[in-house]
Amino acid sequence: MEFGPLGSEVYKRTYSRTKADGTGEVWSETVERVVRGNAELAGVLGVTSDDAGLVERIADMRIIPAGRHLWASGSESGLGLFNCHRAGWGSELAEHFLFVFDQLMLGGGVGANYSENYLEDLPPVTSKVRVGFYDSRTDRPVLLRRFHVEDSREGWVAALEHLLLASCGAAGGTVGITFDTSAVRPAGAPIRGFGGIASGPGPLVDMLSSVAAALGAAVSAGGKLTPLVAMGIDHAIAACVVSGNVRRSARMSILHWRSPDIFDFINCKADPELHWSTNISVEVDDDFWSAVHDGDADAVAVLSAVSAGMLDNGEPGFFNSSLAAEGEAGDVRCTNPCGEITLEDWEQCCLGHVNLAHPAHADPEELLESFRMMARFLVRATLAPSSHVGQEIVKNRNRRIGVGFFGFQEWLASKGLKYSDAINSTDVFYALGWWKSAVKLAADAEAARLGINCPVKYTTVAPTGSIAKLPGTTEGMHPVYAKFFMRRVRYADSSPDLARLRAAGHPVEPCIYSPRTEVVSFYVADAAVERFGELIESVDEIPLDVLLVTQALVQNRYADNAVSFTANVAPGQYGTDELYALLQAMGPFLKGSTIFPDLSRPQSPMERLSRAEFETATFHEVGQSLDDACATGACPIR
Numbered sequence: 001m002e003f004g005p006l007g008s009e010v011y012k013r014t015y016s017r018t019k020a021d022g023t024g025e026v027w028s029e030t031v032e033r034v035v036r037g038n039a040e041l042a043g044v045l046g047v048t049s050d051d052a053g054l055v056e057r058i059a060d061m062r063i064i065p066a067g068r069h070l071w072a073s074g075s076e077s078g079l080g081l082f083n084c085h086r087a088g089w090g091s092e093l094a095e096h097f098l099f100v101f102d103q104l105m106l107g108g109g110v111g112a113n114y115s116e117n118y119l120e121d122l123p124p125v126t127s128k129v130r131v132g133f134y135d136s137r138t139d140r141p142v143l144l145r146r147f148h149v150e151d152s153r154e155g156w157v158a159a160l161e162h163l164l165l166a167s168c169g170a171a172g173g174t175v176g177i178t179f180d181t182s183a184v185r186p187a188g189a190p191i192r193g194f195g196g197i198a199s200g201p202g203p204l205v206d207m208l209s210s211v212a213a214a215l216g217a218a219v220s221a222g223g224k225l226t227p228l229v230a231m232g233i234d235h236a237i238a239a240c241v242v243s244g245n246v247r248r249s250a251r252m253s254i255l256h257w258r259s260p261d262i263f264d265f266i267n268c269k270a271d272p273e274l275h276w277s278t279n280i281s282v283e284v285d286d287d288f289w290s291a292v293h294d295g296d297a298d299a300v301a302v303l304s305a306v307s308a309g310m311l312d313n314g315e316p317g318f319f320n321s322s323l324a325a326e327g328e329a330g331d332v333r334c335t336n337p338c339g340e341i342t343l344e345d346w347e348q349c350c351l352g353h354v355n356l357a358h359p360a361h362a363d364p365e366e367l368l369e370s371f372r373m374m375a376r377f378l379v380r381a382t383l384a385p386s387s388h389v390g391q392e393i394v395k396n397r398n399r400r401i402g403v404g405f406f407g408f409q410e411w412l413a414s415k416g417l418k419y420s421d422a423i424n425s426t427d428v429f430y431a432l433g434w435w436k437s438a439v440k441l442a443a444d445a446e447a448a449r450l451g452i453n454c455p456v457k458y459t460t461v462a463p464t465g466s467i468a469k470l471p472g473t474t475e476g477m478h479p480v481y482a483k484f485f486m487r488r489v490r491y492a493d494s495s496p497d498l499a500r501l502r503a504a505g506h507p508v509e510p511c512i513y514s515p516r517t518e519v520v521s522f523y524v525a526d527a528a529v530e531r532f533g534e535l536i537e538s539v540d541e542i543p544l545d546v547l548l549v550t551q552a553l554v555q556n557r558y559a560d561n562a563v564s565f566t567a568n569v570a571p572g573q574y575g576t577d578e579l580y581a582l583l584q585a586m587g588p589f590l591k592g593s594t595i596f597p598d599l600s601r602p603q604s605p606m607e608r609l610s611r612a613e614f615e616t617a618t619f620h621e622v623g624q625s626l627d628d629a630c631a632t633g634a635c636p637i638r
Contacts, residue, residue: 003027004472005527006487013489013497014466015070030070031059037074038065041383042450054373061471062358062366063374066351066462068107069381081350081384084109084250084336087234088345088390089118093125093225094164097211098157099346099388100234100251104241105153106387108348109250109337112234113283114227115259124223125167128174128216133205136182148180149204155183156204160237163208167215179208188494199516207240227261228268231275238277242514250337251278254319257288257302266305269315272602276513279337281319281592282306289588307579311569314596318583323591327457327560330394339592340460340564341402346390349561350401352378353464354435357407357473362414364431371435372442374403379446379455399453402460402561403439407473408554409480413532419479420537420546423553432557435459460561461554472527477554477565479539479547480526484614486607487522490514512603519603523617539568540598540608544579548586548593555591562591571597 003011016024017033025033035055044051057063065073072080085103087110089096100110133139134146149159159179166175187200214233218225231253238249253275255265266282269275282302291299309315321333324342332342341349352374354367361367378401386392409419415427422428439458447454461477468475491498493516501520502508511517529536539547547567555563574582579595587593598608609617 003470005524006489006522007470007472009489009497010466010469013491013495015067017071017075028059031055033074034058034065034069035074037072038069038377038380040074042380053369054377057370057373060358060360061355062360063352063354063370063377064467064470065374065377065381066353067466069352069377071107073381080106080108081381082108082348082386083351084111084338084341084343085348085391086110086334086336086343086345087112089122091121091123093122093168094161096230097164097233097237098161101160101237101241102153102157102387104238104249104251105156109252110234111252111254111334111336111343113254113256113334114230114265115254115256115283115333116227119225119227119230122225123168125215125218125225126172126223127167127169128219129163129166129212130174130176131163131208131212132176132178133201133208134178134180134182135184135201136180145176146178146180148182149184149201151183151185159204159208160211163211164215167212167219179205181205203240203242203515207236210236210239227255227259228264231268231278235275235277239514242277242517249277252335252337252339253278253280254283254334255280256283256333257285257299262302263305266302266309266316270309270313272313273513279317279339279594280315281317281335281339283319283321283333284587285320285322286588289584292584303580303583304576307576307583310595311574311576311579311597314566314594317592317594318587318590319592320587320590323589324562329456330398335562335592338463338564339562339594340404340462340559341400341561342457342591343400344394344398346388347394347398347400348386348391350378350381351460351462352381352401352403353462353467354403354405355407355471355473356405357410357414358471361411364434368434368438371403371438375401375439375442375458376446378403379443379450379452382452382455383450397453398456399447400457400561401443401455402462403443403458404460404462404464404476404559405435406464406468406476407471408477409474409536410528410532413528413535416535418535418537419550420542423546423549429553429557432554436558436560457561460559461563461565463564463566474528477551477563479537479542480528481568481606482538482540482608483526483529483536484609484611485524485526486609487524488519488603488605488607489522491518491520492516493518509603523609523614525614540570540573544569544574544595545582545586548582548590551593552586552589556589564592564594566594566596568596568598 035051039051066083068081068083085108087096087099103110147162149155181201184201185198189198211233214229218229238251241249288299292303324332330344335342336349354370354374382399436459443458444454464475507521509519511519551563551565
């Protein structure tokens with residue numbers, strides 16, 4: 001199967017590693033590296049005959065492991081095969097924040113629950129820290145206590161640790177530290193191992209300054225971290241990673257609906273320049289929905305505020321921790337950044353996907369075999385090392401995987417079904433169950449062969465943004481966004497592709513959210529519409545209740561983890577009272593929900609176009625219509 005219309009661009013930008021001779025990988029080389037790396041985790045040196053089918057199915061994009069595997073499997077870094085992580089809290093202030101920094105720099109997404117019961121055991125912040133910075137290449141010596149920053153991921157994490165430990169010293173008062181960044185390689189230098197281009201010390205300087213300011217404010221307020229202050233520190237860390245231009249930080253921030261700070265939390269992203277590195281979700285539970293039903297003033301006020309926020313700017317979403325806890329032994333009051341995987345403290349998730357739209361999958365048995373192969377691949381991938389001792393413990397216990405799919409709408413159309421027909425189709429009902437059973441049986445058999453625990457959960461539906469772009473299909477279980485649209489893709493401002501894209505006629509502008517980043521606009525006609533015509537409904541043609549019931553169908557029949565699904569609505573299409581009533585009716589049956597209004601913020605990933613607007617564009621093409629981000633643009637690019 002060939003790359004889709006944007007697939008080659010996305011592959012080169014996101015997954016092609018630079019080889020020893022300075023050239024980039026081609027797709028076949030990436031596939032060989034990925035499968036070899038996966039086999040070696042199970043103690044198999046090189047690709048065996050049993051893996052020939054795996055190579056074939058990834059090469060022609062019948063199955064595609066998550067971007068973490070495409071980027072890191074078989075590479076020299078040895079880390080980074082897990083998509084996302086939950087940052088726990090523990091009893092030390094530094095542990096949570098260092099974990100967030102480390103995992104974001106490894107390219108994974110990080111979720112955290114900031115509810116007060118998780119923060120209450122943290123030690124108080126007792127000392128303000130006055131930070132200075134020194135670089136022997138540009139500055140004169142300074143007299144403050146000096147910390148030498150090593151030029152490595154570990155060195156940057158150690159610098160943050162030094163700051164956090166100083167803030168919890170028993171002395172109180174103000175501590176002065178000068179961070180010596182002389183050893184940090186300059187901007188533009190290549191990064192070995194994980195790959196990418198160095199940002200220079202600037203992002204680290206900005207982050208340490210921001211964290212010191214936040215900690216100082218906490219001292220002035222009595223020393224205890226509040227949910228919003230803790231979120232602000234994590235955002236400063238994420239912004240530092242974004243500025244490095246190697247990967248885009250992805251976070252999920254969750255707060256329980258009973259928190260005293262819940263309304264500040266709900267409104268914390270009303271200004272699009274604040275907390276842009278995270279998706280936010282209100283944690284609800286069975287008690288919440290019962291309270292809403294009974295007219296409890298606090299619950300009604302929360303649901304009203306969330307309904308208004310969703311219609312205004314798509315924030316926050318809901319996370320139903322009672323439903324998420326079904327089938328779990330531990331505390332799973334948190335999800336990954338896109339919400340399709342619930343996680344225990346320090347746990348990580350391991351994802352891969354089946355391309356339902358592939359022509360070979362018209363044969364139901366071929367499709368089942370693809371689900372089985374993806375399951376076996378992911379079980380082996382859980383043998384990859386973790387960078388945190390807590391992760392290794394929970395990983396070995398749970399072996400959580402998430403076999404998902406994309407191209408759902410094209411699969412429906414190939415059966416003669418519109419998207420809105422799925423909820424009434426017995427064929428869809430039974431197919432979802434067969435796919436789930438195939439995954440579970442194959443995963444359990446592979447776990448038994450390897451002598452490890454069977455996964456605690458097996459299936460999910462992720463957004464699959466960049467992954468679905470490779471073959472050019474619809475993403476996850478989403479319907480197409482629009483038949484004609486503008487797609488905005490973010491590139492590092494140092495990317496050599498920018499000059500070529502400008503010359504081809506694409507509009508290019510600075511990103512208003514991420515420093516050192518440019519936004520390139522592509523004018524696109526949706527490929528699914530070109531292929532299936534009137535069988536393809538765009539999301540604005542499907543009622544919101546049908547979208548949510550379809551999500552519930554896929555969740556209940558297929559995804560034992562959860563489903564990441566964004567229901568787009570047009571501005572003014574629904575009122576707050578109408579959305580309130582719909583969420584009250586459907587919320588108790590969904591593990592998570594996100595409603596996102598079109599064009600709720602500048603430089604949105606997608607913008608609908610009329611046919612005339614599309615045809616008059618300087619440069620237009622056929623593609624697919626969801627971005628490689630979650631609703632708020634905070635998902636990882638690989």
